[in-house]
């Protein structure tokens with residue numbers, strides 16, 4: 296079996312690492328010569344919309360998937376008309392545009408923060424009395440890790456925030472004073488069989504994910520599963536999907552979804568019976584899905600912009616290092632480490648040690 300992946304970054308790399316034991320081979324399309332998955336399969340080097348390379352990818356791969364959601368719609372459609380593509384291009388179209396995504400959530404009765412479309416400064420000024428303060432202005436497309444976002448605290452912030460977007464279509468949404476952020480990851484197979492991972496509890500810094508912890512038995516699990524099930528059924532989804540949520544006063548509010556494997560699920564490599572990467576492959580290759588149950592208590596810490604000394608990290612009990620083979624650069628995720636322990640008490644102290652190592656090299 297050959298799986299084609301659009302993108303050859305760390306998510307593609309971890310999918311490939313999960314695929315080799317299943318006898319799967321990989322072919323990546325990525326415009327960067329030093330993309331970090333490129334030594335784990337065939338690398339087609341070029342633009343995502345290069346017709347010759349897309350034709351080659353469709354020809355050689357049994358199924359095509361992607362590691363990021365900003366794949367141009369016509370590229371996904373072209374591939375889908377020549378080979379199997381999972382998840383289907385519709386999931387990309389919804390996830391690419393925050394306004395469409397919020398409307399989609401609401402059409403499924405999945406709550407979101409109050410929001411309004413913003414195409415001009417006048418739109419923004421008009422929306423604020425309804426949205427309320429504080430609020431966040433976000434570009435509708437191409438936003439991730441907090442990029443293209445501004446916090447609006449008063450009317451004085453509006454013009455600067457709008458100017459920063461340089462005319463890009465935007466969305467303004469109410470700031471949610473959440474108690475915590477969680478995400479749910481699920482995998483759905485071609486036959487509609489669906490499995491859910493225990494919730495991840497996530498902490499961000501500067502809009503970038505810093506720490507995720509597995510939360511088996513979390514009281515919000517059932518609500519999160521109900522929401523992600525609705526999304527997967529409505530999108531006729533095949534593969535792994537991640538839904539990011541805010542929890543406030545025992546209620547979940549949707550932030551966004553990612554039609555792919557997700558950073559908040561990296562702990563599943565050591566902390567679940569089957570990792571999100573393996574289950575993504577099993578789903579898109581029509582194989583039976585693997586059990587998602589937690590193995591012990593797990594947490595993941597991202598290394599952003601700098602790498603720890605390997606020996607220092609491995610000296611932390613129960614720590615597992617995942618280097619992405621990427622040159623450190625400001626704001627760039629270059630590695631993560633997972634901890635897996637028997638008890639929550641054991642985990643807490645070790646997470647602190649791991650975060651201290653990450654803080655020492657972090658330049659984000």
Ligand code: AMP
Pocket residue numbers: 408431438439440441442468469470471472473476499502503539550551
């Ligand atoms: P996003 O790129 O939309 O996932 O936003 C990145 C991070 O910014 C989120 O994980 C939250 O920590 C924060 N954030 C985004 N939108 C909101 C909101 N409406 N209310 C509060 N925090 C938010």
